[in-house]
Amino acid sequence: MTTTRAQVAGTDDIVGLxxxxxxxxxxxxxxVLSSSGDARRDAxxxxxxxxxxxxxxxxxxVHPVARRRLPGGEGIVADRLAEERAAKELLAELDGMDTGDPAFPEKLDRLRIDVLTHARAEERYEFERLGDEFDAAQRRAMATALQAAESTAPTHPRPGTESATKNMLVGPAAAIADRVRDMIRKSRSDG
Structure with a gap:
């Protein structure tokens, strides 16, 4: 049940999206935490x-705009990027694990806490301020740009690429490799 653009298209505002x-x-x-077997793996x-x-x-x-336009933006973004890198490292470790491994739930719960704490910080320190700083047309344009970036983004974590430049350099090739890897995994699990 992969999230698609249509599933989150109820808003055309960057903050709402x-x-x-x-x-x-x-x-x-x-x-994931409440499932087991194939359902857990798929989720x-x-x-x-x-x-x-x-x-x-x-x-x-989002982060480049916040860095440039928000008061204290440099510090806000630096904190979020550090959180993202730590989460990507743990996610990459989990991505290589069998979801049936006895250590999986504990590591996943640690990731859950880190990611949800990060999300609350983004919402409070970054998203709210972006909503105040930009008008509706600008927020719509940013939502469109975000969706375009998502369409070419890698589907697996890449720790160490927490900048727009690195993502744009590595992203397209990594996205292709990830999507091929995803198709192979899916065909193996379906067959």
């Missing part, structure tokens, strides 16, 4: 994909 994605991320964590793959795509797009679109 990002909040909706955060809500979907919370729901997926709950689903986790959806979570990995959404987190990877979401964070990449934020790093390409």
């Amino acid at each position: 990002l909040r909706e994605q955060h809500s979907r991320i919370r729901d997926l964590f709950d689903l 986790f793959q959806d979570l990995v994909r959404l987190l990877a795509v979401h964070e990449t797009a934020e790093e390409e679109i």
Whole structure:
């Protein structure tokens, strides 16, 4: 059940779109933790994909704007990027694990706490201020740019690429490799 653009297109405002994605991320964590077997594996793959795509797009679109336009933006973004890198490292570790591994739930819960804490900080210190700083047309344009960035983002975590420049250099090739890897995984699990 991969999140698609249509599932989060209820808003064309960047702040609403990002909040909706955060809500979907919370729901997926709950689903992964409450599932087992193939259902857990599939829900986790959806979570990995959404987190990877979401964070990449934020790093390409949201954080550069926040850094430039928000009072104290440099510090706000530096804190969020440090959180994102730590979460990507743990997500990459989990992405290589079998979801049936006895250590998986504990590590996933640690990631859940880190990601949800990060999301609350983004919403409070970054998204609210973006909503105040930009008018409706600007927020719509940013939402369109975010969705475009998501369409070419890697579907697996890439720790160390927490900048717009690095994401744009590495992202397209990594996205192709990730999507091929995802198709192979899916064909193996279906067959």
